[in-house]
Amino acid sequence: MAYLDEFLLIALAHFFAVASPGPDFTIVLKQSVQQGRRNALWTSFGVGLAILLHVSYCLLGVAVLLTQSPNVFMVLKYLAGAYLAYIGVQALRSAKPAPAQQEIVLQSQGVESSWIAFRRGFLTNALNPKATLFFMSLFTLVISQSTPLIVQAGYGLYMALATWAWFSFLSLVLSKPSVRGFFQKSGYWFDRGIGVILIALAIRIVV
Template sequence: MNEVHTLMTLLTVHFIALMSPGPDFALVVQNAGRYGRQVGVTIALGLSLGILLHAILSLTGTSLLIREQPTLFALLQGAGGAYLLWLGLGAARSAWASLRQTNTPVTDNAPEPVAAVGTIKQALAKGFATNILNPKALVFFLSLLSTLIPAGMSTSGKITAISLLWLISFLWFALLAWLLTGQRVQQTVRRWTPYVDALCGLIFLVIGATILVRLLPL
């Protein structure tokens, strides 16, 4: 019964965190409406696999070892911040290209929007990389699992915990992608694509810049 209560608390806290705007949320919003349901759900799978790996690393103590190595953790933060900045710049370029296309007469030379995802494999890789390279995710899962998962919890209980974390993550992001690719919603999303790209790009840029700035020596 105690393990059931622990799992319910864990999933509740995690689900609240999933719903908060962040790189994962922005990635689904930016790409699902533009590239369709299959790409959106594939990104959701990639994000959830990143979450699964974070959970495994936290429960096995690997995340703690990384966190306690200042140089290694700084390298991870730098890589994550730079990757988010790269995503932000890509989203900004997509927004600019879409705005130019909107204001350009339809001709054979009209500019095409900048593609953020080319294939299903790229969608999966981008979803996975966005989550696993986010140093805030490492710290979040390390704190969450070390606080809520007791050391004496059974192995089956820990396996159930990380499985449910993966499942709820995938279902949430897949549902978000599914809703964003409905026929009526997609018509609206297409009209607002430049502004969606711009907003998502801003989220990526702000979070990425914040991570990198914190690495600078005082």
């Protein structure tokens, strides 16, 4: 109870951060529509687990190193931008199927392995400088230095579980047959749109 006010502040800040559109939402949307519910849930799990990575380096003090080393943070930004741009270019390169092949293409989607789906989610969040800045701010400005490490770790575990739950919920909604059918009617243009968004996010991260 002594840390209830601090926890509520962290939970509120995390809610607005995780609910705001960004790379995590875009990749979960892409997986939900193109790959289906199972893969989207694995992607959501990857996003949630990556939160523990951010929490771990904050607890270990690496966040202080990042704030004092612009070059290291710049490398992280370029890695994140390159990864998102790569996914975006892959989406832009998707060929428009012939009408007779459309049904075959839709049925063939969903063959991506659970490991690849998990990796997409994990890397998208782990390399996201926005997430890095958010957790650095929390652990250096919001959370008191007198807060025990075990309590700070509890905050991190909550944020990881909350992130996983949020994106799993989105996966369940976005992967419904009616929602997937809406997007897949113009799957070619959906791919192109997602590609443009991912590349725009990559440019925004770098700039």
